[in-house]
Amino acid sequence: MKSSRLVSILLLLQARGRMTAAELAEELEVSVRTVYRDVEALSAAGVPLYGDAGHAGGYRLLDGYRTRLTGLTVGEAQALFLSGAPGPAADLGLGSVLAAAQLKVRAALPPELRAQADRISGRFHLDAPGWYADADETPYLSAVADAVWNNHILHIVYRRWRTPTDVERRLEPYGLVLKAGRWYVVAGPGPRTFRVDQILQLATEEEEFTRPDDFDLTAYWTAYQRDFHARLKQGQAVVRLAPGVRLARQAEAEAEAEAEADGRTDGDGWTVATVPIESLDHAHAEFLRLGTGIEVLEPPELRAKIARTIAELAEKYGNLGMRGGD
Structure with a gap:
């Protein structure tokens, strides 16, 4: 729909700054001519959007302009509030941040979408862990998360299932994954996967590592699960x-x-x-x-x-x- 595409252009420019018509067309999977028409429609509607010509040109929003999220559909608003996971966010020390973010998004929604968001939040609750297993003790989760965010090298003592059980490892943590109530850290070199609850000791280096540009956490985990089931x-x-x-x-x-x-x-x-x-x-x-x-x-x-x-x-x-x- 054109209205949805116009909102997408606004949000893309708001998030990324200057973008060319070709970049917008590729992102939205439309023709460059369609982007030109959409930009004209936004300008006619009073959106402070302008374009620069030349090799380094492109479209951008006037500095300081921010759009409210009135372009969300009912389904998008419902999915946004359904995806909020207070348990994992609290585990990572982000519980209050998540609550504040949801409050701000809720305030930006028009009344009809706000009612839908409140309705789905009150009717659905996500609880991933199983009934018959106690929650894993993960005392080093926040330290691992901090290292993931800041590209800091970790030195750990790790307990594995085969002999020798307790081993020392140097990790370059690329990302964290929550699977069935259990936290895993994906780290180089390799990369390899480690259970966070099996970390016995941890020390963080101030030295930063360089995260591979081509590493995709979602793609890695999908392949890891496929290989895991194949090994079974x-x-x-x-x-x-x-x-x-x-x-x-x-x-x-x-x-x-x-x-x-x-x-x-x-x-x-x-x-x-x-x-x-x-x-x-x-x-x-x-x-x-x-x-x-x-x-x-x-x-x-x-x-x-x-x-x-x-x-x-x-x-x-x-x-x-x-x-x-x-």
């Missing part, structure tokens, strides 16, 4: 699932759904499914949780491993039962 699927298992039994992991649940859609159900009503597994040990622990609701058919080494565990449990609980009868 190191093998496959063929299992029989009792009616109503659901597998916990999403990838396995999807495989189960596919099996049901294919109609691979035996005469007892059990579903036969091929599911990805991370490792024999991990699958052993996961499948045992389902008790008699699952039977492992393949691979044979996993079936044998579970059979041994069941035999050991039967012997242990059988002995307990005999002692109780005495």
Whole structure:
């Protein structure tokens, strides 16, 4: 819509200063001729916008001019207030800053959009962490955030899962990511990913590092998640699932759904499914949780491993039962 595009031009010039017609056209995905017409419309509406000719020219707003956010649509206003995450902002020491920013934006909205923003804030609340896990202790989160913002080098003692567990690392922190209630810092060289709650000691250098110009935090995290899930699927298992039994992991649940859609159900009503597994040990622990609701058919080494565990449990609980009868 033209009205939305006019507001976009205003906000772009307000945020970036001088921009050429070609730059505006590329940003808005329209022709340069359309930009010329839009600029004329803004000038006719009294917006103090002027253009400079020449190689270093372009359009800019008169110094000191600021537009109010009256160009927001209802959906944009709702999304803006829905995206406010007071928990993570407070974790980073920005709780009061977020509240002040939302207050200023709310004051700039016209009455009808202000009512919509208040409505969605009162009806939706985002709480990312799961029910059955305590919040991670992240005493160094604010220090890591400060280093990310100021490009300061960090020296940490980090606890990892493999031996040696406690290691020293020098980090160039590029960004922070909040995933499922847990904070991660993405840092060079590499880059690599570290859990903030596993930092045992931290020291900050005043020396600044140079952040790579081509590093994109969103793109990196998307690729990291894709690689992480690919690493989880190191093998496959063929299992029989009792009616109503659901597998916990999403990838396995999807495989189960596919099996049901294919109609691979035996005469007892059990579903036969091929599911990805991370490792024999991990699958052993996961499948045992389902008790008699699952039977492992393949691979044979996993079936044998579970059979041994069941035999050991039967012997242990059988002995307990005999002692109780005495």
